[in-house]
Amino acid sequence: MAPSFTFLLFIILLNGTSSTRSGHRKLLNNKIKQQHFCLGCVIMVSVIEQLSQFHNSTVKEALGRLCSYLPEKLELKNVCSLVAHIFGPDIIKLLENKINAEVVCYSIKLCKRKEGQPFCHLYHSSKAGLNMAIKEAKETATTRILKNIHGLSSICSLPFLKNLCEKIENVIDSDLPFKDFDGDKFSTFPTLRGYHWRGRDCDDKTASVYPGRRPDNWDAQQDSNCNGIWGVDQKDGIPYEQKFCNGTEPMGVVLLGDSAGAHFHIPPEWLTASQISPKTYSDLPAALANELDWPQFSETTGFLNSTIGGRTDSIYLRLHKRNRCNHRDYQSISKNGASSGKIWNLVESLARSQQFDKPAIVTYAMIGNDVCNGKADTVAAMTTPEEMHFNVLKGLRSLNSLLPKGSHVILVGLVDGRFLWDNLHDRYHPLGQLNKDITYEQVYSFLGCLELNPCNGWLSSNGTLRNITSERASLLSSVLRRIAKSEKYANFDLFYMDYPLKEITEEWHRLGGENWQLIEPVDGFHPNQIASVLLARIFWEKILHEWPHVLGEVNPFNNQIAAVFKDQGGY
Numbered sequence: 001m002a003p004s005f006t007f008l009l010f011i012i013l014l015n016g017t018s019s020t021r022s023g024h025r026k027l028l029n030n031k032i033k034q035q036h037f038c039l040g041c042v043i044m045v046s047v048i049e050q051l052s053q054f055h056n057s058t059v060k061e062a063l064g065r066l067c068s069y070l071p072e073k074l075e076l077k078n079v080c081s082l083v084a085h086i087f088g089p090d091i092i093k094l095l096e097n098k099i100n101a102e103v104v105c106y107s108i109k110l111c112k113r114k115e116g117q118p119f120c121h122l123y124h125s126s127k128a129g130l131n132m133a134i135k136e137a138k139e140t141a142t143t144r145i146l147k148n149i150h151g152l153s154s155i156c157s158l159p160f161l162k163n164l165c166e167k168i169e170n171v172i173d174s175d176l177p178f179k180d181f182d183g184d185k186f187s188t189f190p191t192l193r194g195y196h197w198r199g200r201d202c203d204d205k206t207a208s209v210y211p212g213r214r215p216d217n218w219d220a221q222q223d224s225n226c227n228g229i230w231g232v233d234q235k236d237g238i239p240y241e242q243k244f245c246n247g248t249e250p251m252g253v254v255l256l257g258d259s260a261g262a263h264f265h266i267p268p269e270w271l272t273a274s275q276i277s278p279k280t281y282s283d284l285p286a287a288l289a290n291e292l293d294w295p296q297f298s299e300t301t302g303f304l305n306s307t308i309g310g311r312t313d314s315i316y317l318r319l320h321k322r323n324r325c326n327h328r329d330y331q332s333i334s335k336n337g338a339s340s341g342k343i344w345n346l347v348e349s350l351a352r353s354q355q356f357d358k359p360a361i362v363t364y365a366m367i368g369n370d371v372c373n374g375k376a377d378t379v380a381a382m383t384t385p386e387e388m389h390f391n392v393l394k395g396l397r398s399l400n401s402l403l404p405k406g407s408h409v410i411l412v413g414l415v416d417g418r419f420l421w422d423n424l425h426d427r428y429h430p431l432g433q434l435n436k437d438i439t440y441e442q443v444y445s446f447l448g449c450l451e452l453n454p455c456n457g458w459l460s461s462n463g464t465l466r467n468i469t470s471e472r473a474s475l476l477s478s479v480l481r482r483i484a485k486s487e488k489y490a491n492f493d494l495f496y497m498d499y500p501l502k503e504i505t506e507e508w509h510r511l512g513g514e515n516w517q518l519i520e521p522v523d524g525f526h527p528n529q530i531a532s533v534l535l536a537r538i539f540w541e542k543i544l545h546e547w548p549h550v551l552g553e554v555n556p557f558n559n560q561i562a563a564v565f566k567d568q569g570g571y
């Protein structure tokens with residue numbers, strides 16, 4: 001980027017933020033907090049430090065290398081250059097004095113110690129060392145600039161950062177409602193809640209055409225349900241949809257889920273100096289537009305071959321194989337941070353009409369957030385069994401008013417998250433692998449200190465607390481089990497299934513794997529692609545074994561559908 005452009009951005013920065021004085025600031029929802037800047041700074045400075053170490057280059061070169069690898073989209077390259085321009089000289093000076101990333105970030109005031117609170121540590125730096133380094137760095141160029149722009153929280157009011165900030169807010173904030181693309185629930189665009197989340201629309205201009213609907217006039221004229229089967233067989237004059245699909249119990253797949261179901265994933269290459277290359281960040285803009293979720297590879301609605309390791313297997317793919325009439329009929333109604341209390345947002349976003357659409361298999365799988373929160377008094381903030389009962393009944397009642405008759409709902413229990421600490425706490429995090437200096441225990445504790453820990457109960461060194469969290473999770477699962485036993489609904493039958501963690505690990509051990517390999521390496525919290533693939537199969541086989549009617553019969557016309565319609569228009 002030309003220096004003059006940097007300068008221009010800088011002017012915009014100063015002008016844009018000074019207007020925040022006149023009440024403008026109140027309009028900002030400030031989802032991105034000071035602590036996010038601190039976390040972002042520590043990660044970025046760690047990566048820069050490790051890049052310079054790995055390539056035996058200067059810090060300045062490493063910073064330039066990182067910025068040059070970032071894509072233009074979402075202004076990522078510009079933001080990097082701007083950050084390099086503002087903070088670079090200080091970061092370079094401090095890192096060249098062998099000061100670690102967290103001290104750098106405290107020194108340049110991107111991390112701030114709250115009144116009466118301790119420093120937050122990712123590394124093993126001593127408190128005395130921190131204090132001294134910070135005193136020495138008291139008045140840097142950066143702190144002067146930060147003073148001028150009235151703090152970081154106003155940064156998202158800059159017009160050119162609006163788009164990026166919005167994407168980041170969508171990743172971190174579970175309360176933001178879904179933004180359906182173009183106000184239309186089905187779309188021809190992949191990300192931004194497009195067809196990575198629910199089946200691609202095959203005629204975006206006609207509102208009565210979308211995946212999952214019952215065929216209009218047997219789709220003799222057009223493919224009203226986007227399953228790729230339409231037209232009339234010239235040999236006998238019978239519409240193909242009638243011939244191949246009528247009476248085969250076609251069915252959609254719907255997930256009401258959290259970040260695990262949406263398949264949250266941060267590629268470890270993004271943070272691993274030894275793997276960073278010019279191509280590393282090419283998928284960053286699309287990943288941000290998908291809220292860092294990858295539903296297209298997930299265990300419930302996955303339909304594309306995984307590009308994040310492993311294979312893809314899913315309930316949708318298996319149901320599609322069983323009956324090709326189900327092509328494209330999937331919806332991942334899931335959100336990072338969702339819990340039973342957010343069920344209303346989820347059900348509201350479901351696109352299903354009792355009048356026009358086919359029945360669906362709905363999986364309710366909120367496997368942790370009812371006990372996971374970042375509150376200091378985490379136990380008090382957990383969902384109680386009474387609240388759980390209330391939330392889920394409310395959700396089921398509204399599902400009953402939305403789902404076509406003959407649907408099925410499967411409630412999945414909460415996972416036992418002690419698995420995470422037990423298998424990761426003494427292993428090295430991707431950021432700690434180069435110098436063997438950051439374990440998951442350190443990461444969890446750093447996140448806890450920043451009040452950004454996604455689960456203070458389980459991602460904690462306190463074994464008593466981890467046990468209490470699991471006890472609550474188990475109580476909440478039994479609420480779901482009881483509801484499935486006692487409640488009856490007109491439009492669906494209702495089942496309960498434990499989250500099959502034990503079966504997943506047993507299967508993985510049989511294949512020669514170890515437990516830690518089932519967990520997302522960057523966040524140390526979510527099940528990864530390997531776990532998803534195992535879960536899809538175990539989940540499917542359980543349904544097939546215990547409630548086979550849910551899946552319908554194998555469609556005897558599958559081969560003929562494939563012969564006439566090939567890949568049915570793909571995805």
Ligand SMILES: *[C@@H]1O[C@H](CO)[C@@H](O)[C@H](O)[C@H]1NC(C)=O
Pocket residue numbers: 056
């Ligand atoms: C790193 O680079 C410096 C200067 O180019 C050189 O003196 C040094 O030997 C290099 N070290 C390694 C480990 O390559």
Ligand SMILES: *[C@@H]1O[C@H](CO)[C@@H](O)[C@H](O)[C@H]1NC(C)=O
Pocket residue numbers: 242246247
């Ligand atoms: C569709 O299938 C149902 C049940 O198998 C049958 O009763 C009905 O007559 C069929 N309709 C057509 C148009 O084939």
Ligand SMILES: *[C@@H]1O[C@H](CO)[C@@H](O)[C@H](O)[C@H]1NC(C)=O
Pocket residue numbers: 303304305
């Ligand atoms: C996934 O890969 C397999 C084998 O390469 C291929 O046959 C299949 O069509 C791919 N699926 C999708 C959805 O691209």
Ligand SMILES: *[C@@H]1O[C@H](CO)[C@@H](O)[C@H](O)[C@H]1NC(C)=O
Pocket residue numbers: 463464467
């Ligand atoms: C937590 O529960 C496990 C299994 O029930 C038990 O073995 C362990 O002693 C408990 N730990 C603490 C600290 O209470």
Ligand SMILES: *[C@@H]1O[C@H](CO)[C@@H](O)[C@H](O)[C@H]1NC(C)=O
Pocket residue numbers: 379462463464465468
């Ligand atoms: C561990 O957690 C329990 C339950 O929240 C709490 O009572 C106890 O004081 C904690 N122990 C330590 C060492 O912090």
